[in-house]
Amino acid sequence: MLTEEQIYGIYVPVVTPFNTAGEIDLESYQRYVNNIIKNSIHGLVVNGTTGESPTVNIQELQTLVNTSRELLKSSSIPLVIGTGTNDTASTVARTEMAANSGADAVLVVVPYYSRPSQQGIIEHFRKAAEVGIPVMAYDIPGRAGVGMTIDTARTILEMNNVVGLKDCSGSPLLVSELSRLGSKPVLCGDDLHFFEMLGCGAAGGMLASANVHTAKYLGIYEQFRNGKIEEARAEFDRLIPLMKLLFKESNPAPIKWLLNAYGEISSDTLRLPMTPISSELREELGAYLAG
Numbered sequence: 001m002l003t004e005e006q007i008y009g010i011y012v013p014v015v016t017p018f019n020t021a022g023e024i025d026l027e028s029y030q031r032y033v034n035n036i037i038k039n040s041i042h043g044l045v046v047n048g049t050t051g052e053s054p055t056v057n058i059q060e061l062q063t064l065v066n067t068s069r070e071l072l073k074s075s076s077i078p079l080v081i082g083t084g085t086n087d088t089a090s091t092v093a094r095t096e097m098a099a100n101s102g103a104d105a106v107l108v109v110v111p112y113y114s115r116p117s118q119q120g121i122i123e124h125f126r127k128a129a130e131v132g133i134p135v136m137a138y139d140i141p142g143r144a145g146v147g148m149t150i151d152t153a154r155t156i157l158e159m160n161n162v163v164g165l166k167d168c169s170g171s172p173l174l175v176s177e178l179s180r181l182g183s184k185p186v187l188c189g190d191d192l193h194f195f196e197m198l199g200c201g202a203a204g205g206m207l208a209s210a211n212v213h214t215a216k217y218l219g220i221y222e223q224f225r226n227g228k229i230e231e232a233r234a235e236f237d238r239l240i241p242l243m244k245l246l247f248k249e250s251n252p253a254p255i256k257w258l259l260n261a262y263g264e265i266s267s268d269t270l271r272l273p274m275t276p277i278s279s280e281l282r283e284e285l286g287a288y289l290a291g
């Protein structure tokens with residue numbers, strides 16, 4: 001079970017590879033996740049936004065949890081499963097399934113689309129936390145349509161079983177305030193602002209872009225922690241051009257294209273309503289690969 005003390009460093013949210021028929025491609029998944037976990041990452045995140053969680057059904061999620069547990073059997077890397085949906089009952093059902101299948105924690109997003117009140121958001125997290133498995137709360141107003149206020153985040157973080165927060169709020173305010181108040185750990189989920197967020201008190205990052213150059217992200221984190229701020233910054237700056245391309249169109253389409261180009265997964269297929277990247281971005285990523 002994931003503890004607060006284990007929430008630091010680089011958590012990698014993996015993609016869910018699909019074959020051209022749109023079915024989960026487990027062979028690619030095993031090969032690619034194995035390569036990711038060869039790096040000493042601090043956490044593996046399955047079925048996050050990067051894993052296209054809104055289009056993965058609970059049976060498929062069960063398969064992903066079982067496969068990931070097996071891949072991690074001789075590893076101490078924590079396994080975090082995205083179980084949050086826009087419906088509290090289905091979030092609880094997925095959270096129970098993950099808890100019963102050996103997950104170390106679940107990632108629960110602010111319920112999207114319905115635009116609940118702050119009280120509704122709190123009650124949603126209370127139900128998820130009552131399942132008993134550690135919960136990492138996930139604030140991402142740009143996708144959810146609604147975000148946590150600082151007070152709401154504090155209330156949720158005070159709940160038993162809620163162990164930390166993934167912050168994609170798009171501003172350093174939340175992490176700065178939570179860190180000032182000595183709250184539970186926060187991981188930055190906003191790749192381009194990772195370095196800045198470390199400076200504001202984030203304990204690490206949950207970064208889709210760390211699917212490639214994983215070791216460099218680990219190095220940046222270690223250097224930052226060891227006070228080698230300038231070296232960390234210089235390395236981070238070198239990664240920014242690629243990061244910008246990876247978020248130029250909706251995640252995970254660019255990262256899937258790149259992972260396919262690197263031969264890590266066999267297809268860049270996405271499930272609708274997600275569509276492949278534009279020909280312009282393909283050219284730009286192609287030029288990055290060639291350079």
Ligand SMILES: O=C(O)C1=N[C@H](C(=O)O)C[C@H](O)C1
Pocket residue numbers: 013048049050051140143168189190191206207208209251252
């Ligand atoms: O998969 C995730 O979880 C992440 N989601 C963010 C998003 O897609 O908006 C980005 C972050 O790098 C990881």
